[in-house]
Amino acid sequence: MNKQAYIFLNSARVLHWEYLRLKAKHDELESCLLPAAIRYDKDKVQSSPEDPMCRIVSEIDELEKKMKHVLALKFKQIEKIDKEISYLASDEQQTALTMRYIKRIPVSQIAEEMGYAEPTIYKLIDQGGEIIAKSIRNIK
Numbered sequence: 001m002n003k004q005a006y007i008f009l010n011s012a013r014v015l016h017w018e019y020l021r022l023k024a025k026h027d028e029l030e031s032c033l034l035p036a037a038i039r040y041d042k043d044k045v046q047s048s049p050e051d052p053m054c055r056i057v058s059e060i061d062e063l064e065k066k067m068k069h070v071l072a073l074k075f076k077q078i079e080k081i082d083k084e085i086s087y088l089a090s091d092e093q094q095t096a097l098t099m100r101y102i103k104r105i106p107v108s109q110i111a112e113e114m115g116y117a118e119p120t121i122y123k124l125i126d127q128g129g130e131i132i133a134k135s136i137r138n139i140k
Contacts, residue, residue, distance in 0.1 A: 001129035008136055009101040009129065012081060015074035019067060026063040032056050078102060084132050093128035096121050 033056060085097045095114060099105045107125075111118045 001126045002133035004136065005129040005133035008084070008132065009081060009097070012074050012077045012101070013104060015070055015077060019070045019074065022063055022067045022070060026060060026067065029056050029060050029063070033060075084135055085128070087135060088128050088131055090124070090128070092116075093124050093131075096124040097128045097132075100125055 033053065081101055082098070085094055085102070088094045088097070092114070096110055099110045099113070100107065105113075107118055107121050111121045114121065116124075
């Protein structure tokens with residue numbers, strides 16, 4: 001498959017990975033707000049003028065905004081990918097590409113569900129990808 005088509009078809013997955021990284025950081029910061037994460041020394045008083053809880057809450061808020069933005073971008077990208085896939089003349093190519101790049105199903109499972117051998121699924125994906133590569137080249 002053409003590199004440009006591969007990048008285009010995987011763009012929603014890349015956005016999903018970005019969302020997962022943001023979510024992991026968000027969850028870790030959120031765990032710092034739990035009572036078990038707040039520790040006090042018996043005789044020591046915090047000398048820092050900055051309240052770490054306010055900073056953490058602010059970072060969590062920023063991460064939530066970024067997560068919403070990434071999800072919106074991912075949704076738009078999935079729509080673009082789906083639109084390009086829908087232009088394919090072959091139902092088999094449409095199905096294989098949708099299952100692979102929209103639903104993110106492994107090729108072995110696609111082959112099983114479609115009733116084809118794995119090499120046939122790879123061939124359908126490659127052929128569909130080449131057609132999409134030509135189409136997205138014409139868009140730019």
